[in-house]
Amino acid sequence: MNTRKLVLFLIGIGFSGLLFGSEDMENRVREIAHKLRCPTCQAMSVKESDAGLSLNMKQRIRELLEEGKSEDEILQFFEERYGEWILRSPKKEGISLLLWTLPGLIILVTILILIKYLWKKSRDTVGIDTSPLSKAELRQIENDLKQL
Amino acid sequence: MVVDIGYFAMLSAFVLAAYAIIVLAAGIRRDSYNLILSARYSSIAILVLVGVAYLALSYAFLNDDFSVRFVARNSSTDLPGFYKFTAVWGGMHGSLLLWELILAFFTATVALRYRKTNQEILPHTLIVLNLISLFLLFLLIGWSNPLARQYPAPLEGNGLNPLLQNPGMVFHPPSLYLGYVAFSIPFAFAIGSLMRGKLDNRWILSTRRWTLFAWFFLTIGMILGAQWAYVELGWGGYWSWDPVENGSLMPWLTGTAFLHSVIVQEKRNRLRIWNMVLIIATYTLSILGTFITRSGVLNSVHSFAKSNIGPAFLAFMVVILVFSLGLLFYRQSLLSSRTQTAEMVSKENAFLLNNIVFVVMCFTVLYGTVFPLLAEGLANKKLSIQAPFFNTIMAPIAILMVVLMGITHLLGWKKTSLKLLARNIAIPFILAVVPMAVVHFIFSPPWQMILLGGTAVFAGYLLILELIRSRHARVVSDKKANKTVNFRGRLLNSLVSDGRRKGGLIIHMGIVAMTIGVCGAFFNQETAFTFGPGQSKSVGRYELKFKELTEFNRNNARNVGAAIKVIRNGEVLDILTPVKSYYPTSPQPMTEVAIRHSVIEDLYISLAAINKDGTVTLNVYINPLVNFIWASVIFFIIGFVYSMSYKPVQLRKKRGSLTIDDDE
């Protein structure tokens, strides 16, 4: 397809990325601000919001980074003041474990059940009818394929 | 006067819907053709009456009749005429009326269209549709009457929310409603056949196009909404996993699962209970979406739509669930599939996996959306569950979905030659792995991007190969049949034939394009800075030069903005003017972004502030590949047309046969 083009796009974008290198600090501020919710907005992060409180929070993140604080420490700083509510993605502990694990668990269990069931069924088939598909059946399959 | 006629029309429609239900029930009981005919005609009358009510509301908007409370709240004299017309669905009450209008139109279509077929289940189906109508009309004449009056009438209205004064927002809600409401047709057919106890595959075949139609408009509606958020909200993104967005995504996910699993029932007569479950889930989720939008139970940017209608929708949802699941349980013995054998690697099993993936996706979205309530109820903890959570948890499932999408096309029903499969995917696989490895080593983006992008490219190759192969097969079969077809005939043939297969392939290509667009977000760059007139600043490959502050009027807003020259390699590419718009009816200015689109990336500038010293503060975003998302619409439209052109074999008119079949 347009793999070559895609690669060209991406290389072009990469070069433009180099020009951003000098703004490492700002990028770190954004990265952290993206993980905090804007207290006055709805589904937005502090990064995306220009509300007064969000601007203050961004400034505070910058100051804390300059003090040499790590990302975890900064998130901890805000959590202490606002509660876990301020984090846009809940921590993997307590009741939130239920949130993080259940979807994966469900997909795993269903696929396992499905595989077991299908396996059993395809084995049953072998027991019942071991002869190769008849010509009529093959024709049917071909027709089916064509209709798709 | 006109308004009163409109209200009277809604009242009459309500009475007629009740009448239709009673008459249908009586007709079924006495097996009376005439009673059922009467109910069929009353659905046309309901359409006319609801149409009158809708026109009356539009009339009130166009004439600035502020004695109508809904008009006063959502319009003003200075609103441009076009937006006055569309402001009808700018608030909840009017949207409900639009919803009911679409439902009435679809119901009338069903009542007329299927007069010769589906005789047995049509009355039951119409009962279901009229019950839904009855509920909506009940809301419209009571709690959320869009034509309610207020005296004294204010001289000026509150104005339409400026966020809604955008072409994307104008068509986003009607498109979503078309999708939601169209799903109620297969739902009604499903429930109708359950009620009647006639559970062959007929309802699936008859509603195939309705399902496609619903899926198409839901998809388009969501893309329009995303596009609206992108240009209007000014934070550089298009999807924020807001509860309301999730509300529209959930029925889309189960609807997509349904769209696939009905094929298994049609071809292999399997999954018959499952399809019932899926369509019930899809319809219920579309109601749930409305509940989330309108009740204000969960945080949402769409909170302007808050109202006290939540309990009504919740009650309606519970009624639907109890009724349809109860019915399904009662009829389950009629639905057992004769077990059809198939090998492990076969198309039907791939479809099963596809269904699991979609349903788990839907579950995850639902779970994440309501989990804050669960956490508060169980652990008394206030949590926020927003984009970072959803992105993390959905990425692996989405990757699985894209892989499946590509491979399923290569599988056969019942059995597949694994050798052939391996041969067919080997080269595309390598061609996808190599560029992704290059991307990985140059940019080292997160693994999700590598896998999602890689699988999208991989699936893209497979789809294109399939498309070529299907054309090739046609030419070969023509040759075999010794058909001599001239070039034009051949071209035409290859264009119009095999609509279903082509439609599916093309729509899947749209999904590939969209996935690539989503992957582009991993390369987004953003920056914010302040500069004065004449100064310039380089951002990415561009140099931005602040030309001057400008002020102009557009529509009913006063715009103050900064004209920014976009320069690349010394050449002026464009002048972008991000502005702050001051609407007379809104105290806060709106931020209108300016975007320079190109295939590779968007340069997106939003004006954060105009400072007192004449400088401006800009938020600048560079969003690579984002236009692939909007471009996917083209694939969806073409694929949709192809898919609609196909008619199931079982429904085609047989030459010389006596049965008249006017389905679809």
Next chain:
Amino acid sequence: MTMNRKLYFLLGISFTVGLVIVLIYGLFYSSRPGEIPSAQLQKTAKSFQATTFDGQAISLEQFRGQPVILNFWASWCVSCRQEAHIIEAAWQQYGDEGAVFIGIAINDTREASLGFIRRYGKTYLLAPDDKTGTISLDYGVTAVPETFLIDKTGVITEKVLGAISRKTIDSFLSGQL
């Protein structure tokens, strides 16, 4: 297979019932989405320094042993107008008995704040937050107005969202004075 099917039906129905219960809970029993409990309830209030609009340096520590009503406000906030007279009247009544009233203006210009103070005749301790909102961030303020009730031992006993009512102030101070 029928055993399995029964199990699946049971699973589906319990899931549906669970969902409906959660929605009913959300609709009728849960707190409003904007109601955020403070993470600092029953904890010692964070100390802060500020300079009032009339130039007096204050810090929270100097009021240890006195109940403090710490109110965050802004001139641009609508609900702040609603509560302006209520707080002032309470201050007039309880000020002599030893209750301390502090108003911190956030994200506001000095002129606008002063205009607001004059307009509503506020006379208690009023100070602007610093430019980066140090005090409001330390207290986890999510919106204005918000009021923190700090008892004599310096512990935050309550956070009030939105305009505060006279009743709330009365019942808090009656236990403290």
